[in-house]
Amino acid sequence: MSSTTIDGLKRLSLDEESGHMGSARRSTRLQAPTPPPVTAEPILHGNQEVLDQWLKHYWQKLEIPASELPLLAITQNRQEYKHWTGKRLNTMALGCYCYIPAINTSSRLQRAHHECVSHRHLIFIEPDMQARSIEVTIAHELIHLADRVRGTPRRHHHHGYDAIAADEAAVTGYGLEELRTLLHEESARLESSRRKRRPIRYLYECPICGKHYPRTKRYSQPVSCSSCDKQYNPHFKLLLSSTASGE
Ligand SMILES: [Zn+2]
């Protein structure tokens, strides 16, 4: 479903797990999206008080129509978000916005049953962050939502440095430098907590340019260096250069 867009607030440098290698695998859609049922109020799973506070604040500031509010669901649980969207969620994403288009109810049978399935807005917010970062991440994802509602979705050119970052600074009142610092701090924290759980065991290397690709798991199939060729290219096939002890 290419009409579904996903945005990940990612760390600025490439992550070893981010799948930036040219590889035969990967379709972003794992399964059909299964968002939670629409209720009168938006769905908030996680720290409800905090989510509710900033949601209301920035919804109003961004002048998003109230009619979109019941179509929103926010979770701070990665597994739940993946289940809702049916997509992979970048392990280093601090926040994510996903738009689920309305299901086309053109069939007579569906109309007869009044099965009008509306579009949905799905947001993920990383729970393990400083209060300020939770706030600005909510603002950030709501900017994507507001763009989508206006019919002018934007892509990132460079996280923390593009037009979306400028809007984020304007709406939150934080300086751009401050926002970049928060992004770096939270990315570093998330990375180190992941490292503790999943230490790097494998170090792959490009035989041509020498770029290193640290991994927590072995690649399940051959991958090639993305710096040398964006497509999979056996000429730049990564070689396992070292393995941590214990494996
Ligand atoms: Zn974004």
Ligand SMILES: [Zn+2]
């Ligand atoms: Zn290379």
